[in-house]
Amino acid sequence: MSYPDYVKLVEVGPRDGLQNEKSQVPTEVKVELVNRLAAAGFANVEAGSFVSPKWVPQMADSAAVMGAIERRQGTIYSVLTPNMKGFEAAVEAGADEVLIFGAASEAFSQKNINCSIAESIERFAPVARAAHDAGIRLRGSISCSLGCPYQGEVAPEAVVDVARRYLDLGCVEVDVADTIGVGTPRQTAAVMAAVARVVPVERIAGHFHDTYGQSLANIVAAMQVGVAIFHASVAGLGGCPYAKGATGNVATEDVLYMLHGMGIRTGVDLDAVVGIGLWISQRIGRRNESRAGNALAAREAAACR
Template sequence: MAFPADVRVVEVGPRDGLQNEATLVPEAVKVDLIARLAAAGLRTIEAGSFVAPKWVPQMAGSAEVLKAAPRRPGVSYPVLVPNMKGFEAALAAGAQEVAVFAAASEAFSQKNINCSIAESLARFAPVMEAARAAGVRVRGYVSCVLGCPYQGEVPLAAVVDVAERLSQMGCYEISLGDTIGVGTPRKAVAMLDAVLGALPVEQVALHFHDTYGQALANIYACLDRGVAVLDASVGGLGGCPYAAGASGNVATEDLVYMLEGMGIRTGVDLEALVEAAAFISAAIGRAPASHLAKARGY
């Protein structure tokens, strides 16, 4: 299969990126960031997470952020929901798309959300039903697809099983996440091939963290399988709190630079994106983590 002609970049910085940053970011700054990302041409921008603020203080105020996010034709603002309470709060704030998450690692599921994989999926059954009734689209995340900080290797069969079950529950898209960034290209391709044995490529997205500097290499290795949806975080924001030294998701600007250089269209204004990375990095008091921002002098 050839490389895709176009890729939709899912910007996860305002949620997955910021939720692990220690410096609390005001709601107005988050809204400004989202507006800058939308103006740069990104069409899917995670706006927040409806989890209990005591667990993720950075995501407090997600309802206000979602309500204030600028509405643009063709731009969606999915939000993460952990259960029915979160879904109801998201719906009240005007969410038109939500995301649910499950781990491929039993140990990670127990440590992270205090329940088994099966129990976590059962929690989402009423969310999926309510979402269908409300006409809300649901995206599914599978974490630890290439390794777990607690159990190490994660069987490919477990990744396929969770991805398939999320699809069967009604998730329109399944994002496969290397949560601690330990994957390498051959392992990434093997994992993707296993999932593509159960799901169509049009339903699959990739979400690679860059802890060991492998994210772009992993993405490149997987591109010729036809995957055309890639998650990334502006400025390389974030990290995994469960893995020592884990850096954030692959930086959106580095990803866009690589894709556009390969002739793969993203629809993203690279200079506007770098400026957005500089804006949010200044707000949290550090330089952008991306290579591109550094090359531009930020």
């Protein structure tokens, strides 16, 4: 079985991970989290989101976070931008990459943004043109690629359709996201292979939530198709309000432990990420969801006794 020699990890903890936290996380903690993650070697860090504070109050200080972080050469700092207002704020904040997001499920699109999939993509056209004109990277994320909380199964053709539209808009990467964490390896491989028929496989990313504990297996299945970009969240930060019992994004420490154990390079310091996971979990008063992180920390503590 063939696997990539190198995998690019996109750390989404500061944005996708923290945005569902009910208690406001101090700006200085967010800034330190981004700085620590960049220093650990991530090529890409999602640092904030320029959406309405009414909908995502946790991200209301994204401009302040972007203004205070220490920019590391070679690191791409990404932000979520659903419209031109958000894009303009992202440009002013110095974002290297903007992220647009739509769903592969009509039911999800209608219930969450009150429009069809096609209409949602059309709304991104001005953002895409502006990003192109400004020389800013554009990335597109496809929610509910492996299942929807409202309609259930999602046809691979629906994911492919959105991927094709993103490619037409000029997205340099297309994220295939299992928003509610219901996907399994064979399904993941089939969807990734379908998307790879319209998007070059080196521009496809896997974004998995670990609700049913399938994320690592799904990453392996995606790598077997040729995908070599994955998203992860330190300490398993995050969650999905649409899936009862969701445990959030796959933990970065778990992904790193697996990839490094397979001899796959990432350029990321696993020990540093373990420390970051322990630190952020303590700072925001939540349980560290990373099994590898907790095990490695316990082993280190035992060795120091």
